Amino acid sequence: MRERLNPETPQDSARGDGALLAACLSGDEDAWRTLVERYSRLAWSIALKSGLSEDDAADAVQNVFTITLRRLESLRDTERFSAWLITTTHRECWRIARSNSHTPLDELPEPIDPEPTSDEIVIEWEHASLVREALGQIDARCRTLLESLFLRDERPSYDTIAADFGIAVGSIGPTRARCLQRLKAKLEGLGVVDARW
Incomplete structure (x- = not known):
């Protein structure tokens, strides 16, 4: 079972993605920790809803944040980071499912819950960010x-x-x-x- 992360502090919540990513680029380890804490549940929920096992979902989330770290400098629109992360997570889940399966992808069982669209996930995530900001x-x-x-x-x-x-x-x-x-x-x-x- 995955480890529960500490919730963001009000100061963390007040920082937008752009400021947080800029701090990560400057080597701020606390900013990186905050970024992972802010988005790990989103990546985890996408991985599980895509039909991956808990172990594969954990691998997918870890891989997504490794990819994020490697590509941090090349991100152009940092305020749309959540949309980029959603797309990256979907691609990583697809890659893991494909590598683990001898069954063609179109024959894989459907996830239990219908998967929300990327736009729905972004809207839900933006609402959650606003709630965190208001709580602060x-x-x-x-x-x-x-x-x-x-x-x-x-x-x-x-x-x-x-x-x-x-x-x-x-x-x-x-x-x-x-x-x-x-x-x-x-x-x-x-x-x-x-x-x-």
Whole structure:
């Protein structure tokens, strides 16, 4: 099973792809770590949805970031990095599937879930980036609560959250609602007009 990466800090989230890639080019190891953390889930989900086994998906993700490192200097439109990474990941998955299979590619089983188009993935990824940016703009208490409730692989119980925040279990719902309203306001400030809650 793959290792869980640390979530981006608000400072990391505030850096756009262009600035992050420029920092990577200048040899900033923290920027590289942030880039990998930001995009590894995307690459991983594409690899799994393409029908690769977990081991092959892990190889594909590792190969994608190796390719990224090698081609970093030649990337022209750094603000469209996510689209480039999606295409690179699809190609790497196809290459691995082809090399592992004696069955013609058109006879490979279809992935369980229909694969979203590249445009859908880019839009979803851009929305996730905006949410990360908006989270970085709200107060730390709300950010931590929302991350606990929605972004952790294993959600803590309400009793644990209440103890961590020093509030009654019955206060979590209203506090969550206020924090979501703050997040919604920040998203609207970033131009997201259909933030449905």
